Amino acid sequence: MAIVYQRSKGLADIETHYCPGCTHGIIHRLVAETLEELGVLGNTVGVAPVGCSVFAYDYFNCDMQEAAHGRAPAVATGIKRVLPDKVVFTYQGDGDLAAIGTGEITHAAMRGENITTVFVNNAIYGMTGGQMAPTTLVGQRATTAPLGRDKSHAGSPIRIAEMLATIDGAAYIERVTVTSPANVMRAKRAIKKAFELQIEGRGFTLIEVLSTCPTNWGLTPVKALEWLNENMIPVFPLGVYKDITKEA
Amino acid sequence: MAKGRVTFRQDWCKGCGLCVSVCPKKIIFLDESMTNRKGYHPATVKEMDKCIGCANCARMCPDSIITVERE
Numbered sequence: 001m002a003i004v005y006q007r008s009k010g011l012a013d014i015e016t017h018y019c020p021g022c023t024h025g026i027i028h029r030l031v032a033e034t035l036e037e038l039g040v041l042g043n044t045v046g047v048a049p050v051g052c053s054v055f056a057y058d059y060f061n062c063d064m065q066e067a068a069h070g071r072a073p074a075v076a077t078g079i080k081r082v083l084p085d086k087v088v089f090t091y092q093g094d095g096d097l098a099a100i101g102t103g104e105i106t107h108a109a110m111r112g113e114n115i116t117t118v119f120v121n122n123a124i125y126g127m128t129g130g131q132m133a134p135t136t137l138v139g140q141r142a143t144t145a146p147l148g149r150d151k152s153h154a155g156s157p158i159r160i161a162e163m164l165a166t167i168d169g170a171a172y173i174e175r176v177t178v179t180s181p182a183n184v185m186r187a188k189r190a191i192k193k194a195f196e197l198q199i200e201g202r203g204f205t206l207i208e209v210l211s212t213c214p215t216n217w218g219l220t221p222v223k224a225l226e227w228l229n230e231n232m233i234p235v236f237p238l239g240v241y242k243d244i245t246k247e248a
Numbered sequence: 249m250a251k252g253r254v255t256f257r258q259d260w261c262k263g264c265g266l267c268v269s270v271c272p273k274k275i276i277f278l279d280e281s282m283t284n285r286k287g288y289h290p291a292t293v294k295e296m297d298k299c300i301g302c303a304n305c306a307r308m309c310p311d312s313i314i315t316v317e318r319e
Binding site for chain 1: 262263310312317
């Protein structure tokens with residue numbers, strides 16, 4: 001028998017601290033497989049965020065740099081400008097990218113920084129204990145919204161992929177999810193395309209990955225995937241929002 | 249004759265059950281007869297002869313502990 005699937009060499013041989021069933025692990029693997037397949041593991045610098053994935057710098061087998069909360073795109077900008085031959089990516093959650101770091105990601109896209117961002121959106125603040133995030137759905141319960149997000153008071157969730165797709169500097173923006181093996185393969189293709197466009201020097205690329213938080217959603221890992229499919233995808237539709245390779 | 253074979257790095261398994269949920273042959277289960285050093289019942293397969301080596305389980309595993317082989 002031949003091995004057809006095994007742990008990527010892009011992942012360090014270390015256990016993660018993520019909760020059981022947390023899809024961060026799947027998304028880490030997709031990034032790691034992409035870097036391995038593109039043969040750039042030794043030429044890549046990743047920038048880790050603040051949030052559940054703060055320890056991402058321990059989990060990838062490439063050079064990593066930690067950034068202050070929300071500032072990963074700014075740090076990645078500096079790294080890429082000083083070392084333009086390196087593949088540079090940021091890995092950020094919604095509490096990091098869509099809240100405190102909204103300014104940084106927006107302006108990195110505006111400048112068309114030639115970096116790739118993997119944006120993990122699970123509609124809640126995970127690490128700090130399930131508080132309402134800018135991406136929390138209307139009616140979704142959080143520790144700071146025990147009766148559910150109230151639109152009249154807290155507004156509606158921000159759609160990062162759609163927003164950034166309006167920016168000229170963005171080269172490729174796609175939203176994917178990892179709720180099934182087929183969706184995992186689609187997410188992998190999207191992440192790989194983003195890194196390939198960066199290597200071609202095409203500009204800013206971002207892949208938003210709808211993700212689960214079984215612990216703070218109060219669901220089993222399998223039920224959390226179902227909840228995502230039923231509730232998050234209607235609010236955050238999957239698809240390609242910007243693709244300069246398809247534009248004239 | 250089995251077409252596929254899966255192996256689990258059981259000491260790293262967190263018993264989340266995502267592999268169980270996507271196995272088309274329904275042969276993966278969480279082994280409640282044992283507890284790993286993390287305190288979870290790890291995923292395992294008894295009827296390996298039914299495995300088709302599709303790798304659905306490995307694609308969904310958040311902890312990348314599954315290796316899939318195929319004829």
